Amino acid sequence: MITAELVKQLREKTGAGMMDCKKVLTETDGDMEKAAELLRERGIAKAAKKSGRVAAEGIVCSYVSSDKKVGAIVEVNAETDFVAKNEEFKAFVNDVAEIVTNTNPADVQALLGTDYKGAGKTVQEVLTDKIATIGENMTIRRFARFESEGLVESYIHGDGKIAVLVDFKKGDSALAKDICMQIAAARPEYLKREDVPAEAVNKEMEILKAQAMNEGKPAEIAEKMVQGRIGKFYGEVCLLEQEFVKDSSVKVGALIESKGAEMVRFARFEKGEGIEKAEENFAEEVMKQLQ
Numbered sequence: 423m424i425t426a427e428l429v430k431q432l433r434e435k436t437g438a439g440m441m442d443c444k445k446v447l448t449e450t451d452g453d454m455e456k457a458a459e460l461l462r463e464r465g466i467a468k469a470a471k472k473s474g475r476v477a478a479e480g481i482v483c484s485y486v487s488s489d490k491k492v493g494a495i496v497e498v499n500a501e502t503d504f505v506a507k508n509e510e511f512k513a514f515v516n517d518v519a520e521i522v523t524n525t526n527p528a529d530v531q532a533l534l535g536t537d538y539k540g541a542g543k544t545v546q547e548v549l550t551d552k553i554a555t556i557g558e559n560m561t562i563r564r565f566a567r568f569e570s571e572g573l574v575e576s577y578i579h580g581d582g583k584i585a586v587l588v589d590f591k592k593g594d595s596a597l598a599k600d601i602c603m604q605i606a607a608a609r610p611e612y613l614k615r616e617d618v619p620a621e622a623v624n625k626e627m628e629i630l631k632a633q634a635m636n637e638g639k640p641a642e643i644a645e646k647m648v649q650g651r652i653g654k655f656y657g658e659v660c661l662l663e664q665e666f667v668k669d670s671s672v673k674v675g676a677l678i679e680s681k682g683a684e685m686v687r688f689a690r691f692e693k694g695e696g697i698e699k700a701e702e703n704f705a706e707e708v709m710k711q712l713q
Contacts, residue, residue, distance in 0.1 A: 424448055436461050439550065464554070478697040479503045480560070481512065481582030485519035486574055490595070493574035494522040494567040495585040497691050501558040506582065511560070514552055515582075521545060522565045530562055566689035577602030585691045593683030603667065604674060605690050610661035613687060614675075618659060626655045661688065 424447045432443040432454060438461050446464075450456040480500045486493035498515045505511050517539060527533040534546040541548065545562070553560050568574050568589040575598035577586045586602040604610075612618050630651045634644035657663045662675030662685075669677075678685055 424452055428452060428454070432457055432461075439546070442547075442550075478694045479506050480563075480693060481506050481515055482578065482585035482691045482693050483512075483515045483519045483582060484576035484578055484585050484587060485516065485523045486576050487523060490570075490573040490575065492523050492567070492569050493576055493587055494519050494565055495576060495587045495689060495691055496522055496565040497563045497585070497693060498560060499563050499694065499697070500556075500560045505556055505558050505560075508556060511552065511556060512582075514548070518545065518562060519565075522567050526567060526569075527565075530564065533562065533565065564691065566691070568687065568689070570686070572684075572686075573598060575599055575602055577606060579603075579606045583693050587689045589686040589688070591684040591686050593678070593681060593685070597678070597681050597683055600668065601661075601674065601678070601685065601688075604664065605661060605688055607667050608661075608664050609690070610664055610688075611659045613660065613685065614662045615656045615660050618656070623652070623655075627652060630655075661685075 424444060428447055429440060429443045432438070432447060433440055435454070436443070436458055442461065443457070446457040446460040447454075450460060478499060479502050480498050482495060482497045484493065484495045496515065496519045498511075498518060500506055500511060518533070521527075521536055521539065522533060525533075525536050527536055534544065534549070536545050537543075538545050538548045543551075549560060549562065566587055568587055570589045570591070572589070572591040572593060573595065575588050575590070575595055577599060578584070579586075584606045586605045588598050588602055588605070590598050627648050630648045631644050634647040634651075635641065639647060653663075657665070662673070662678070664674050666672050666674050666677050672680075
């Protein structure tokens with residue numbers, strides 16, 4: 423009988439997943455050493471050892487249904503830019519984006535447990551296989567998925583460096599594509615000024631007031647200057663208040679309105695943003711191996 427304790431021991435020894443450990447223990451009648459060897463032969467234990475490495479490279483990818491009602495963007499990370507150019511890796515990321523679009527998982531954990539396109543494996547199991555065959559740690563970091571009563575459009579910039587997804591209640595694909603490119607280039611954080619948290623606005627106003635007073639302005643004058651300058655802040659962080667990149671004489675919000683369109687939301691992923699890469703100390707690595 424394969425006990426939970428036995429599975430736990432093998433998992434701790436190899437770093438492989440719970441189900442993989444249970445499977446090989448069953449196949450080897452509970453023989454710990456044979457089970458560990460079997461995991462190594464299948465590349466699973468090898469893959470688990472790679473899971474501690476920082477994966478900050480990779481690509482972002484999108485998938486939109488043919489009727490443009492549903493779409494998703496995903497970020498899958500790897501250790502090196504070289505792997506990001508690997509056709510097998512790119513095909514895997516494309517599949518993940520399609521799975522997210524079609525199955526609507528609640529989060530990344532749920533996605534990992536989702537069936538991989540009828541392959542008889544979960545997304546997690548296929549990911550583990552890819553780590554073993556490609557030879558680098560890889561992680562599915564995040565995704566965004568929109569369902570629309572109008573249309574969903576996406577844009578990928580720089581061969582998988584930036585992904586944008588937009589949801590329009592009214593509008594056409596040409597306009598939506600233009601707005602996607604705007605978002606990729608201008609990096610807005612919010613759709614409109616009402617979406618900006620009060621905390622962020624108050625912080626910005628404090629900074630602007632301090633700047634004005636540092637210029638030697640009296641407090642009451644500084645207050646008036648803040649009211650004038652806060653508009654520039656909104657013009658940077660709010661998509662609808664940004665100048666349109668293709669024509670700086672018009673604001674994005676005015677452009678959308680002039681087309682009789684209505685935008686609901688957007689998501690923008692930039693590959694590796696916010697991930698801290700570990701500093702590699704090769705001398706230290708060699709010392710660890712010698713010990």
